Structure formats: structure tokens, C-alpha cells
Amino acid sequence: MLTRRDTLAIGLGASAVAMLPVAAAATPVDDAIAAYTGGAAIAEGGVTITAPEIAENGNTVPITIEAPGAVEIMLIATGNPTPNVGKFTFGPGSGAPMIATRMRLGRTQDVLAIAKMEDGSFASTSVEVKVTIGGCGG
Amino acid sequence: MTEVRPRIRLPRSASAGDSIVVKTLINHDMESGQRRNSAGETIPRQIINRFTCEFNGVMVLDAALEPAISANPYMEFEAVVPESGDFVFTWYDDNGEVYTATETFEVS
Numbered sequence: 001m002l003t004r005r006d007t008l009a010i011g012l013g014a015s016a017v018a019m020l021p022v023a024a025a026a027t028p029v030d031d032a033i034a035a036y037t038g039g040a041a042i043a044e045g046g047v048t049i050t051a052p053e054i055a056e057n058g059n060t061v062p063i064t065i066e067a068p069g070a071v072e073i074m075l076i077a078t079g080n081p082t083p084n085v086g087k088f089t090f091g092p093g094s095g096a097p098m099i100a101t102r103m104r105l106g107r108t109q110d111v112l113a114i115a116k117m118e119d120g121s122f123a124s125t126s127v128e129v130k131v132t133i134g135g136c137g138g
Numbered sequence: 139m140t141e142v143r144p145r146i147r148l149p150r151s152a153s154a155g156d157s158i159v160v161k162t163l164i165n166h167d168m169e170s171g172q173r174r175n176s177a178g179e180t181i182p183r184q185i186i187n188r189f190t191c192e193f194n195g196v197m198v199l200d201a202a203l204e205p206a207i208s209a210n211p212y213m214e215f216e217a218v219v220p221e222s223g224d225f226v227f228t229w230y231d232d233n234g235e236v237y238t239a240t241e242t243f244e245v246s
Contacts, residue, residue, distance in 0.1 A: 060208040077206050081172055085206040091197025095157025095216030099199070102208040104170070
């Protein structure tokens with residue numbers, strides 16, 4: 001028979017287990033960022049992300065990223081099983097450092113855009129997108 | 139999968155040197171490699187992993203795409219048109235196939 005003390009212990013154990021994946025999930029995002037920037041400092045701001053605050057369907061979330069002065073934009077979905085979404089390199093024929101596309105989001109999460117500037121520095125902005133139905137399921 | 143058919147939308151007209159908005163879409167499942175079939179087996183990844191746009195041989199956009207890009211990948215971006223010429227769009231499939239589309243654009 002379970003005592004009140006046992007129940008408490010079980011509850012604590014369960015919450016500890018539940019918290020583990022969260023701690024582990026921070027790593028792929030950090031890895032993705034480090035792989036892109038090579039560990040360089042990233043300035044806050046300078047990038048504009050236009051995305052819905054609430055996305056009803058995580059399978060197709062419209063997103064527009066604009067980064068004046070950027071030569072490349074890296075898009076990262078911090079809560080997806082694999083964080084990288086796309087890397088957009090603007091060539092000499094580009095009219096503006098902007099890209100609009102549609103992305104999959106597995107759950108409510110922050111979407112991060114890192115812009116690589118002409119001088120090699122990095123700037124980033126992130127926005128939270130709430131997802132009603134995730135876009136990674138079967 | 140159904141036949142892959144790229145769709146391109148360009149403005150009707152522009153002056154030489156203008157920056158124009160280019161919209162592209164290609165029908166493709168973008169199978170993420172995350173899904174399982176009814177037997178519980180992982181469906182292998184098959185996506186468009188790269189998209190490029192050139193105008194008269196000058197690179198406009200070179201995009202490296204991951205499974206988190208939605209099915210029927212849509213790309214909207216801006217290109218400078220210094221003179222009349224051809225846009226060449228290229229999509230690279232995981233299975234090795236390459237799809238291309240060419241659009242002639244006349245400046246006024």
C-alpha cells in the first residue's frame with residue numbers, strides 16, 4: 001500500500017524524469033548556433049521576423065525574415081527535433097536580404113533567425129510562435 | 139509522388155535596375171524522415187535540400203533546406219533585374235533528381 005510519503009517520492013521522481021529531456025534539448029540548438037557562427041558573438045536585433053503569433057497548423061507556418069545588410073540568414077526552430085530549418089545565401093543578384101517561406105513547427109517554441117552581415121558579424125532575433133497542432137507527427 | 143511541377147510568379151513589368159519580388163513553389167512532399175508508417179517503420183527522408191535562383195547567370199539566392207521546410211516548398215525573395223534576361227530556378231532532390239525552370243523577364 002502506498003503511503004503519503006511514497007506518493008510524494010514517486011511524484012518527485014516523475015517530475016525529475018520529465019525535466020530531463022528539456023535539459024538535453026538545449027544542446028542541439030546550441031550546437032546548431034555554434035556550428036553556424038563558429039562561436040562568434042551574436043548581436044541582438046537587426047533582424048525582423050514576421051510570423052503568426054499563433055499558428056493553428058504547425059505543418060505550414062508562414063515566416064518572413066528581413067535583415068538589412070545581411071549576406072546570409074540562418075533560420076533555426078529551437079523546439080524542433082532537428083533545429084535547422086534553412087540557410088539562405090543572398091548572391092550579387094539579390095534585391096534585398098529577405099526571404100519568405102513556410103516552415104514546420106513541432107510545438108510552441110521560439111524561432112530564431114541569425115543574420116551574417118557583410119563584415120562577417122552576426123545578429124539575431126527570435127520570436128515565439130504558439131502552435132495549436134504540431135507539424136512533426138505522422 | 140505526383141509529377142513535380144515548379145510554379146513561378148514574377149511581376150508583369152519592371153524597369154532596368156529594379157528589384158522585383160520573385161515567388162516560387164514546387165509540389166513536393168518534403169518527407170521529413172520523422173514520420174512512421176502504419177507498421178511503425180520510419181519513412182525515409184526525401185526532401186528538396188537545395189534551391190537556387192540565378193538571373194542571367196548571376197546568383198540571386200542559394201538556399202540550403204532542411205526537413206523543417208513545409209511540403210510544397212515556397213520561397214519568396216527579391217532579385218535585381220539590370221536588363222532583360224532569363225531566370226533559372228533549380229531544385230535539388232535528396233534522391234539525386236534536379237528540377238529546373240526557366241522564366242524570361244523583359245525590363246522596360
